[in-house]
Amino acid sequence: MKAVLPILAFAVLMGLAPLMVASNVVLNFLVFTLIIALAAQGWNLLGGYGGQYSFGHAAFFGTGAYVTAILQVRYGMNAYPAFTAGIGFAALVGLVIGFLAFRSGLRGSYFALVTLAFAEVFRVLANAAEMTGGAAGILIRLQANPANFQFAERGTFLWVALALVTLALLATLALERSRLGAQLVAVRENEAAAQALGVDVLAVKLRAITLSAAMTGAAGGLYAQYFLYLDANIAYGTWISVEALLAPIVGGAGTVFGPVLGAVILHGLGEATKSLAGSIPGIDLVIFGIVLILVVRFPPRDLPGLLRLRRRA
Amino acid sequence: MGFPPEIILEAVLNGLLTGAVYGLVALGLTLVYGVLHIINFAHGALLTAAMYGAYVARTALGIDPYVAALPLAALFFLLGYAVQRLVIGPASRGKDENILLVTLGLSIIIENLMLAVFRSDTRSIDAPYAMDVVEFGPALLGYPRVVGFGATILVGIALYLLMTRTATGKAIRAVAKERTGAALVGIDVAHIYAVTFGIGTACLAIAAALLLPSFYVSPRVGNAFVLVAFTIVVLGGMGSVVGALLGGLIIGVVESLSGLYLGESLGQIGIFLIFILVLLVRPTGLFGARA
Numbered sequence: 001m002k003a004v005l006p007i008l009a010f011a012v013l014m015g016l017a018p019l020m021v022a023s024n025v026v027l028n029f030l031v032f033t034l035i036i037a038l039a040a041q042g043w044n045l046l047g048g049y050g051g052q053y054s055f056g057h058a059a060f061f062g063t064g065a066y067v068t069a070i071l072q073v074r075y076g077m078n079a080y081p082a083f084t085a086g087i088g089f090a091a092l093v094g095l096v097i098g099f100l101a102f103r104s105g106l107r108g109s110y111f112a113l114v115t116l117a118f119a120e121v122f123r124v125l126a127n128a129a130e131m132t133g134g135a136a137g138i139l140i141r142l143q144a145n146p147a148n149f150q151f152a153e154r155g156t157f158l159w160v161a162l163a164l165v166t167l168a169l170l171a172t173l174a175l176e177r178s179r180l181g182a183q184l185v186a187v188r189e190n191e192a193a194a195q196a197l198g199v200d201v202l203a204v205k206l207r208a209i210t211l212s213a214a215m216t217g218a219a220g221g222l223y224a225q226y227f228l229y230l231d232a233n234i235a236y237g238t239w240i241s242v243e244a245l246l247a248p249i250v251g252g253a254g255t256v257f258g259p260v261l262g263a264v265i266l267h268g269l270g271e272a273t274k275s276l277a278g279s280i281p282g283i284d285l286v287i288f289g290i291v292l293i294l295v296v297r298f299p300p301r302d303l304p305g306l307l308r309l310r311r312r313a
Numbered sequence: 314m315g316f317p318p319e320i321i322l323e324a325v326l327n328g329l330l331t332g333a334v335y336g337l338v339a340l341g342l343t344l345v346y347g348v349l350h351i352i353n354f355a356h357g358a359l360l361t362a363a364m365y366g367a368y369v370a371r372t373a374l375g376i377d378p379y380v381a382a383l384p385l386a387a388l389f390f391l392l393g394y395a396v397q398r399l400v401i402g403p404a405s406r407g408k409d410e411n412i413l414l415v416t417l418g419l420s421i422i423i424e425n426l427m428l429a430v431f432r433s434d435t436r437s438i439d440a441p442y443a444m445d446v447v448e449f450g451p452a453l454l455g456y457p458r459v460v461g462f463g464a465t466i467l468v469g470i471a472l473y474l475l476m477t478r479t480a481t482g483k484a485i486r487a488v489a490k491e492r493t494g495a496a497l498v499g500i501d502v503a504h505i506y507a508v509t510f511g512i513g514t515a516c517l518a519i520a521a522a523l524l525l526p527s528f529y530v531s532p533r534v535g536n537a538f539v540l541v542a543f544t545i546v547v548l549g550g551m552g553s554v555v556g557a558l559l560g561g562l563i564i565g566v567v568e569s570l571s572g573l574y575l576g577e578s579l580g581q582i583g584i585f586l587i588f589i590l591v592l593l594v595r596p597t598g599l600f601g602a603r604a
Binding site: 051053055108109110112113116117120121124238242245249280281282283285286288289290292293296297 | 351354421428432547551
């Protein structure tokens with residue numbers, strides 16, 4: 001119960017935001033950060049706990065987003081079942097990619113490469129296919145009604161996104177304490193040893209990538225419902241693969257709060273840079289890249305140690 | 314779907330020619346993998362940077378890309394050397410997953426710096442020979458592709474000589490085989506790593522100069538070649554130089570033929586299928602050792 005408290009505290013504090021701030025800019029920023037945090041939490045399950053670094057989580061994000069949109073626009077389905085189906089399809093894509101990659105024993109940089117390539121291929125396909133609206137993209141009709149998973153107030157959408165992020169946090173906590181979580185960490189730390197102890201490495205990795213893909217797919221569906229527009233470069237673009245990976249790495253991979261913390265830090269930094277540097281395109285991403293290299297060079301968990309050393313010297 | 318044989322022959326030949334330059338891009342990637350055992354995710358971004366280099370040389374200084382290729386290669390050798398020595402080496406502290414993240418960070422930085430400087434417009438140079446053709450039997454071959462093919466062969470020969478006939482080449486091969494042993498006999502491993510990375514980047518610079526006359530350049534153009542280069546490297550076998558060049562030729566032909574039969578926008582699907590197939594059947598590639 002003790003571990004659940006910080007999550008509830010976070011949910012309550014963040015939930016107060018729409019009541020205290022009326023600015024659409026701020027609410028927009030928070031919603032977007034929550035969507036990224038959800039996608040990043042998905043990456044964290046596989047990359048943080050399982051040590052399998054995917055560079056292609058866009059494949060899951062995009063699938064969640066496109067299925068949510070296509071079922072509504074092309075098949076007239078209601079938004080909620082469409083969103084649920086989006087999560088299901090994303091999980092399926094995760095399972096298939098995971099099966100192909102893990103069955104062949106791909107690890108480390110090889111796995112990163114393969115996931116990156118899959119996401120790129122999906123992008124090329126979505127850009128050419130008719131179903132996805134091709135290069136012109138796909139537009140979900142604006143019908144601001146809770147029955148359609150659309151809300152007139154940004155604040156309401158923030159609560160919905162927050163509820164999903166809170167669920168993801170609780171799910172991550174549950175995973176951390178489950179048998180699967182322990183096996184996953186064992187695989188991350190030493191695959192051969194885990195196998196010797198009787199852990200079914202392939203099954204564990206497959207479960208992890210399926211859960212991971214479902215969560216990132218949910219973020220994609222949420223994105224579709226919030227922005228009501230998708231094209232291949234948004235849904236399957238490298239930007240989301242990078243965002244999903246960057247937030248946990250910066251905030252702390254393999255921890256419950258890492259992805260949320262990382263998403264807030266990065267996007268706070270990104271917004272600050274944009275307001276300082278003006279309209280130079282891509283400048284916030286340059287900062288992201290620099291932060292990534294710095295975090296790898298000086299891991300945050302080493303920082304207290306470094307400070308202590310300095311004080312002693 | 315019957316095309317006359319000379320159309321198919323022309324597609325195959327043009328595919329081979331383009332594939333040679335793809336092979337050159339993949340060569341840099343596989344060389345770095347073979348020695349440093351890392352996949353350089355900044356490869357595409359560095360290619361983009363080199364293409365802008367050739368673009369600026371042409372538009373600001375009026376130097377033809379073919380003339381600029383060698384000075385650009387020298388410049389990018391130094392750049393690659395510095396990046397490995399000053400950024401990737403120290404930041405990764407020898408851990409594989411760190412190297413992955415550092416090269417990814419580099420690619421984000423380079424790509425977006427290009428975006429900040431050149432904006433997202435697609436640019437091209439109007440080389441007078443871009444549309445020239447060379448007659449080869451019944452087939453017409455694009456002049457820039459023929460030059461690209463010839464230059465790739467020259468680079469391949471030069472690399473072969475470098476690796477087999479010089480002390481540096483010997484040291485590179487020694488480090489690739491056995492890093493600790495190489496260090497014990499007095500080889501400066503960090504220096505050899507940086508030299509190898511520099512050579513890989515120099516290959517990119519030459520490839521960029523060869524591509525520029527017939528391709529446009531934009532901040533994301535490198536991504537288009539990266540999937541192709543990765544597929545080639547996976548197909549040819551990680552770390553295999555011969556595999557990269559042959560893989561490049563195969564991929565060039567596949568792309569050209571699937572472009573002919575499926576149309577331009579789906580031409581890359583053939584590459585995708587090969588990628589999946591290699592992954593399923595032989596993840597170590599055609600010429601690779603067990604990973």
